[in-house]
Amino acid sequence: MPSAIAPWPLRNFYLPVLGPENKHTGSDVRGLAIYVHWPFCLAKCPYCDFNSHVREDLGQLDQQTWADAFVQDLHHDLARLKKDAGPATSLFFGGGTPSLMEGQTVARVIDAINNDIGFSTDAEITLEANPTSVEAARFQDYVAAGVNRFSLGVQALRDDDLKSLGRQHSVAEALAAVEVARKACENISFDLIYARAGQTLPDWQTELTEALAFDPTHLSLYQLTIERGTQFFERWKQGDLVLPEEELATDMFDLTNATCAAQGLQAYEVSNYARPGFESRHNISYWQSDPYIGIGPGAHGRLESDEGRIATARVRSPEKWLARIKAQDHGVESVETLSGDVLVAEVLMMGLRLATGLSETRFRDVTGKSFAEILPTDELTDLMEGGFVTLDQNVLAVTSKGRNVLNAVTEKLLA
Numbered sequence: 001m002p003s004a005i006a007p008w009p010l011r012n013f014y015l016p017v018l019g020p021e022n023k024h025t026g027s028d029v030r031g032l033a034i035y036v037h038w039p040f041c042l043a044k045c046p047y048c049d050f051n052s053h054v055r056e057d058l059g060q061l062d063q064q065t066w067a068d069a070f071v072q073d074l075h076h077d078l079a080r081l082k083k084d085a086g087p088a089t090s091l092f093f094g095g096g097t098p099s100l101m102e103g104q105t106v107a108r109v110i111d112a113i114n115n116d117i118g119f120s121t122d123a124e125i126t127l128e129a130n131p132t133s134v135e136a137a138r139f140q141d142y143v144a145a146g147v148n149r150f151s152l153g154v155q156a157l158r159d160d161d162l163k164s165l166g167r168q169h170s171v172a173e174a175l176a177a178v179e180v181a182r183k184a185c186e187n188i189s190f191d192l193i194y195a196r197a198g199q200t201l202p203d204w205q206t207e208l209t210e211a212l213a214f215d216p217t218h219l220s221l222y223q224l225t226i227e228r229g230t231q232f233f234e235r236w237k238q239g240d241l242v243l244p245e246e247e248l249a250t251d252m253f254d255l256t257n258a259t260c261a262a263q264g265l266q267a268y269e270v271s272n273y274a275r276p277g278f279e280s281r282h283n284i285s286y287w288q289s290d291p292y293i294g295i296g297p298g299a300h301g302r303l304e305s306d307e308g309r310i311a312t313a314r315v316r317s318p319e320k321w322l323a324r325i326k327a328q329d330h331g332v333e334s335v336e337t338l339s340g341d342v343l344v345a346e347v348l349m350m351g352l353r354l355a356t357g358l359s360e361t362r363f364r365d366v367t368g369k370s371f372a373e374i375l376p377t378d379e380l381t382d383l384m385e386g387g388f389v390t391l392d393q394n395v396l397a398v399t400s401k402g403r404n405v406l407n408a409v410t411e412k413l414l415a
Contacts, residue, residue, distance in 0.1 A: 031088075031089030031090065031120065031281075031285055031290050032081075032085050032086055032087070032088050032089055032117075032285075032290065032291055032292065032293070033088070033089060033090045033091075033092070033281075033282050033285035033286070033290055033291075033292035033293070034074070034088050034090070034091045034092070034113060034292065034293045034294075034295070035091075035092050035094060035282075035292060035293065035294045035295070035296075035299055035301070036070060036091070036092070036093050036094070036098075036109055036295055036296050036299075037051065037094055037095060037096060037294065037295070037296030037297055037298060037299040037314075038093060038094070038095040038096040038097065038098040038100065038101055038296065039051055039052055039053050039095060039096045039296065039297040039298065039318045040052070040053055040054075040055055040058055040061070040095070040096050040097060040100055040318070041053065041054055041095065041096055041097045041100075042054065042058070042097065042100070042168055043166060043168060044166070044231075045165060045166040045167065046165070046166045046230060046231035046232045046235075047165060047166075047193075047224060047225075047226075047227070047230055047231075047232045048166075048227075048230060049227035049228070049229050049230050050095070050096070051096070051297060051298030051316050052095060052096045052097070053096075053318055058100060063101065063102045063104065063105045064104075065322070066101075066105060066322075067104065067105045067108040067109065069321075069322055069325040069331070070105075070108070070109050070112075070295055070296060071108065071109065071112045072325050072329050072330065073295040073296065073314070073325060073330055073331050074109070074112055074113070074116075074293065074295050075112075075116070075329075076329060076330035076332065077293045077295065077301060077303060077312065077330075078116055078117060078293070080303055080305045080310075081291070081293075081303060081304065081305065085117070085291065085304065086116075086117030086118060087117050087118040087119050087120050087123070088113050088117060088118070088119050088120065088123060089119075089120045089122075089123055089124070089281060089285065089290075090123060090124045090125070090126070090281045090282035090285055091109075091110065091113060091119075091123070091124075091125045091126070091282070092125075092126045092127075092128075092282040093106060093109075093126065093127040093128060093147075094128050095128055097128075097130055098127050098128045098129065099127065099128070099129040099130050099135040099138060100135075102141075103138065103141030103142060103144065103145050104145075106127065106141075106142055106145045106146075106147065107144075107145035107146065110125065110145055110146040110147075114146075122281075123148075123281075124148065124149055124187075124280070124281040124282055125146055125147050125148050125149060126147070126149040126150070126151055126280070126282055127142050127147045127149075127150060127151070128150075128151045128152075128153065129150050129151065129152050129153070129177070129181070130152075130153055130167075130168065130169065131152045131153065131154055131169050131173055131174040131176075131177030131178065131190075132168055132169045132173055132177070133169075133173050133176065133177070135177070136173075136176065136177040136180040136181070137180075139180055139181055139184040139185070140184050142184075143184045143185050147185070148185060148187060149185065149187040149188065149189070149280075150181045150184075150185055150187075150188045150189070151188075151189045151190070151191070151220070152174070152177060152178060152181060152188065152189070152190040152191070153167075153190070153191050154174045154178070154190040154191060154192060154211075155167055155191055155192060155193050156171075156192065156193060156196070156207070157171050157174070157175075157192070157207050157210050157211060158171065158207065159171050161196055161199075162174075164196075164197070165193065165196075166231075174190075175214070178190060178214060178216075186217075187217060187218075187278060188216070188217065188218070189216065189217070189218035189219065189220060189274075189278075189280070190211075190216060190219065190220070191219075191220045191221075191222065192207070192208070192211060192219065192220075192221050192222070193222050193223075193224050194207075194208075194221060194222070194223060194224070194252050194256065195223045195224050195243060195244050195248070195249040195252050196224050196243070196244075197241055197242060197243055197244075199244060199252075200248075201248065201251055201252060201255065204252050204255065204256075205255060205259070208221075208255070208256065208259050208260075209259070212259070212260070212263045212265075216265070217274065217275050217278035218265075218272070218273065218274040218275070218278045218279070218280065219260065219265060219272070219273045219274075220271055220272050220273075221256050221260075221271055221272075221273060222271050223249055223252070223253065223271075224243060226241075226243070250404055253403075253404060254404075256273075257400065260273040266355070267355055267400075267403075268284075268354065268355050268356070269283070269284075269287060269353050269354055269355065270353050270403055270406060284354070286350060287350045287351060287353050287354050288350070288351060288354065288358075288362060289302070289346070289347045289350055289351065289362070289366045291303055291304040291309075294312065294314065295314065295331070296314060296321070296331070297314060297315060297316055297317065297318045297321040297331065298313075298314055298315070298316040298321075299313075299314045300312065300313050300314075301313075302338070307337060308337055308338075308339065309337070309338045309339070309343065309366070310335055310336065310337050310338065311335070311336045311337075311338050312332055312334070312335050313332070313333050313334045313335075314331040314332060314333055315331050315332075315333045316333075343366070343367050344367050344369060344374050344414075345414055347363060347366050347367055348363075348374075348410065348413060348414065349410050351363065351396075352389075352396070352397070352398050352406065352409070352410060352413075353406070354397075355397070356395070356397065357390075357395045357396050357397025357398070358395065358396050358397070359394060359395045359396075360394040360395070360396070361394070363396075371391075371394070371396060375396075375413060376412075376413070376415050379412045379413060379415050380413065382412075383402070383409060383412060383413070387399055387401050387402075388401055388402035388405070388409050389402055389409060389413075
């Protein structure tokens, strides 16, 4: 999960900070998103099932080699795109811990995209950052390289919980990093995890109120989930980790929506809240099934190519990915053409995460099908009468009641 980098001349192209005049809430206009995966972390968080790797010698890493590899991987997918695919509307450096990247590495990738296909005038360039004091010192370097949005992995505002979550920062460091990021860049977001072991509803109310006191423009608020292959899964399976009951977790979700709305942050997606104009352009591209390139170890992509819509996956191991780049000029492990029920399910599951819903225009554009062709009439009627979904002016949307049981709603629509 999130992470940050060192002094640099400003790049020679304009990348404005998004504000109310550059509002991104989802539409039928498609963009091109690009994701860059930095796979390394200083430590593995016990709840994390992302493709992240701890290495003892990160200080010795040849970042020039990594910058070259990212650019080669990028060029491979750019060559597969349809001719009218650009410019890029968003770029996201994720991980792992991208704030372990040097400013030169970030700048190299941004320059390559700018030179090859360019950026839209309202392009959003995000870097995930760990809020340690060391990494916060690098924020200005990223801004100089072209980054105009930070996503900070705060995760909790209680030191004991940060420790149990395996985080490397204290609450004081996290809050200081938020202020440093705010001075470097207007557009910042930070993550918090709730429904943690031992957390009560009043506990979460107090912590959320403290977070909102910083007047954030965007918050990503996630309920703690137990993923297979993590340390938390093993502890949970053995009974050593006990999470809040489902009813309490639901109450926390409802409280989150109400409290954020009262402070002017709307739930534009199941776990994401923003002031108008500060919704994540990059993540909206995922949810509304825009094409996106994914480069770096383990990254996934969805490309509109001459062969149709294809799903790409990169080699997961950092060392094997680099070896593949050297041998073949790309890190692709698999390519699959998406069509039929698989594509329908993906577009529906992603689109219904947005509060604005999924328009039939967008759905038909990606899948080639209408709602009438795929939505089971009886199930849809039941969900509408139960207050879980709406279908208005050819836009299918999940209500606040439905978002509490989104997986069940989606399964019913795909029956």
